[in-house]
Amino acid sequence: MSEQKWYYTNSLDEACELLRDHTVLPHGGGTQLNNIDLSHIHGLLCLKDLNLNYIKQTSQEVEIGSMTTYADIVQKSTKISTDNILISALKNAANTPLRNRITIGGSLGFIPQWSDLIGPLLALEAKILLIGKNAGEYSLSQFWRHRDLLKSSLITAVRFRDFPHHAYHYRDVKTNNDMPLFTVSTLFDMDGERIKKPHVIIAGTRDRVSEITELENYLAGKKISELQESEVIRRVKVTFVGKRVTDPDYLASKTKIETWRSIIKAAENRL
Amino acid sequence: MKAVLKINGTEVPVKFDFDEHLLQTLRNHGFTEVKNGCEEGECGACLVLLNGKPVNSCQVFTATAIGDEITTVKGIGTLHQPHIIQECFVEAGAVQCGFCTPGMVLATYALLQDNPDPSDDEIKRALSGNLCRCTGYVKIIDAVKRSARKMKIT
Numbered sequence: 001m002s003e004q005k006w007y008y009t010n011s012l013d014e015a016c017e018l019l020r021d022h023t024v025l026p027h028g029g030g031t032q033l034n035n036i037d038l039s040h041i042h043g044l045l046c047l048k049d050l051n052l053n054y055i056k057q058t059s060q061e062v063e064i065g066s067m068t069t070y071a072d073i074v075q076k077s078t079k080i081s082t083d084n085i086l087i088s089a090l091k092n093a094a095n096t097p098l099r100n101r102i103t104i105g106g107s108l109g110f111i112p113q114w115s116d117l118i119g120p121l122l123a124l125e126a127k128i129l130l131i132g133k134n135a136g137e138y139s140l141s142q143f144w145r146h147r148d149l150l151k152s153s154l155i156t157a158v159r160f161r162d163f164p165h166h167a168y169h170y171r172d173v174k175t176n177n178d179m180p181l182f183t184v185s186t187l188f189d190m191d192g193e194r195i196k197k198p199h200v201i202i203a204g205t206r207d208r209v210s211e212i213t214e215l216e217n218y219l220a221g222k223k224i225s226e227l228q229e230s231e232v233i234r235r236v237k238v239t240f241v242g243k244r245v246t247d248p249d250y251l252a253s254k255t256k257i258e259t260w261r262s263i264i265k266a267a268e269n270r271l
Numbered sequence: 272m273k274a275v276l277k278i279n280g281t282e283v284p285v286k287f288d289f290d291e292h293l294l295q296t297l298r299n300h301g302f303t304e305v306k307n308g309c310e311e312g313e314c315g316a317c318l319v320l321l322n323g324k325p326v327n328s329c330q331v332f333t334a335t336a337i338g339d340e341i342t343t344v345k346g347i348g349t350l351h352q353p354h355i356i357q358e359c360f361v362e363a364g365a366v367q368c369g370f371c372t373p374g375m376v377l378a379t380y381a382l383l384q385d386n387p388d389p390s391d392d393e394i395k396r397a398l399s400g401n402l403c404r405c406t407g408y409v410k411i412i413d414a415v416k417r418s419a420r421k422m423k424i425t
Contacts, residue, residue: 004289006272006334030332031312038290046335071324075385095400096378098312100324101331177399 004042010049012156016132018045020152028067028106031098052105052156055079062162063129066105066155070094070117073104083269085167085187086120086160093117095177105155111144111208118144118209119185120169123199126160144209165189168266170258172204172251180204181246182255186262193223200263202255205238212236212259224267232260274337278302279346285333293319293328293336297343304344304373308402315401318374319343325381327400344373347380355425356380356418363414367405374401379415383422389415 007018018024023042027033033044052067055077062080064073073080074091081087093116094102107117108128118140126140132153140158143149167187171180182204189196198219200212215235219227233256240248240255272289275282278297287296294317297305305328308316312330319328320342348354356379359365366372375398382389382397389397394415403411 006289027332027335030335031330033332034292034312034330044289044332044334048335091396095313095315096397097315097318097325097327097400098330100321100326101312 002042004038004044007043007045008049009045010051012050012131012154015045015047015050015154016152018043019132019154022151026105026109026154028103028109029069029101030106031102032106032110032112047105047154057162058159060161061159063157063159064104065157066108067103068105069100070102070104071096071099074099080162081164084162085123085165085169085185086117088167089116089120089169089171089183089185092171092176094179104158108140108143108155108158109150114179114181115203116169116171116180116183119183119201119203120167120187121158121160122201122209122211123167123185123187124160125199126158128155129157129159130154131156141211163189166266166269168262168269170262170265172254172258174245181251182240184255184259184262186259186266188219188266194221195219195224196221200236200259202236202238202259204240205255206241210238212238215259219263224264227263229260232263233257272334274334276333276336276341277339278341279343280340287333289334291333293331293333293341296333297328297341302343302345306370306373308370312400313402314371315374315378315398316371318377318401320346320377320381323381323384325378325400342377344376347377354380355421356383356414359418359421360411360414363410363417365406365410365414371401371403371405375403375411379418382415383419387423388419 009015027044027046052065054065056063057079070090121140128138128143130153134149134153165187170184172182173180185201188198198216200215202210236256236259240251242248273286275284285300306316308314310329312327317328318325322340348357356376378398378401394412
């Protein structure tokens with residue numbers, strides 16, 4: 001194998017050209033690359049000079065450049081409502097120095113098991129912008145199902161509508177600083193007293209991320225006072241793989257209870 | 272690989288491997304005030320400031336730090352000319368074995384640059400990436416508050 005190299009560019013076209021070689025990986029903040037074997041790759045492409053660290057408002061949406069760190073999203077953004085579910089999730093993700101390194105693009109490229117990002121973005125019906133071989137705008141759920149879209153392509157930005165919503169992001173942790181064993185992201189709008197467009201996303205499951213559509217269908221159109229705990233719990237059907245620190249059946253049971261609590265807390269939170 | 276890194280305001284020529292982290296490069300070139308703890312980004316012993324922001328140097332590939340301003344604890348104060356924060360850590364009894372102290376001091380420095388009058392919660396959040404196995408944090412939080420007060424006066 002030839003000598004491994006770092007590539008630096010300030011041109012998106014050149015970055016795409018370099019990524020046509022599948023053995024060149026993009027480097028965002030680098031925190032996930034630390035966890036993988038790099039011995040088989042030819043090189044790493046440093047993305048820091050591509051001007052992808054930005055947050056801007058388009059007509060109805062917020063667009064976040066893929067090199068924007070969690071810390072910048074939480075601290076520096078005046079473009080996103082401070083109570084947006086994404087902000088409330090990311091301000092507790094990882095720890096301060098890691099939040100200064102983890103980029104939104106890197107997280108979406110890898111979607112680690114413990115991600116605090118994917119649930120809120122799915123709940124916000126976010127879209128992903130790619131350049132390269134599969135250039136275009138994709139819904140995050142579509143991107144999630146077709147991860148090969150990322151081959152020879154680069155995530156440049158994420159877009160979502162920043163609108164007033166009821167939401168709650170639950171992280172299951174032993175201490176604040178822990179990586180969550182699972183997260184529950186609940187978001188809905190209200191039409192008068194009735195729940196409208198509910199999203200319930202659980203991350204950390206066997207499938208990494210599960211949208212609880214059966215529960216969403218149950219919630220849609222109901223008043224909060226009409227919701228029954230047993231009916232909510234019955235519809236949360238997720239499984240977990242065995243984790244070092246706890247039992248998968250326990251996690252599945254706990255998820256049901258925390259989902260019910262999250263819905264009630266979301267109803268109380270007008271964001 | 273060879274490059275010139277800007278460390279504590281000085282340009283330092285360094286040699287490093289393709290997948291080497293800044294922690295190792297700094298220590299290999301004499302900056303042993305940057306401590307090697309967990310190498311997983313959890314403990315904060317290796318914390319440095321990169322363009323003023325606290326990061327775990329064990330999580331930063333050296334090749335990506337070219338052109339950035341790197342600050343170790345010796346960049347803000349030395350044994351003979353300590354920074355107010357370093358003095359306050361000693362005064363508050365927030366130092367025992369001292370292994371976590373460089374990271375704690377830098378995390379405090381970064382916090383107080385942005386927020387000169389932090390609340391307890393803001394201090395805890397800012398220091399969330401720094402673990403101490405000796406003092407139990409009460410004195411460390413005390414040291415941060417003491418630093419904030421003294422820095423405002425000066």
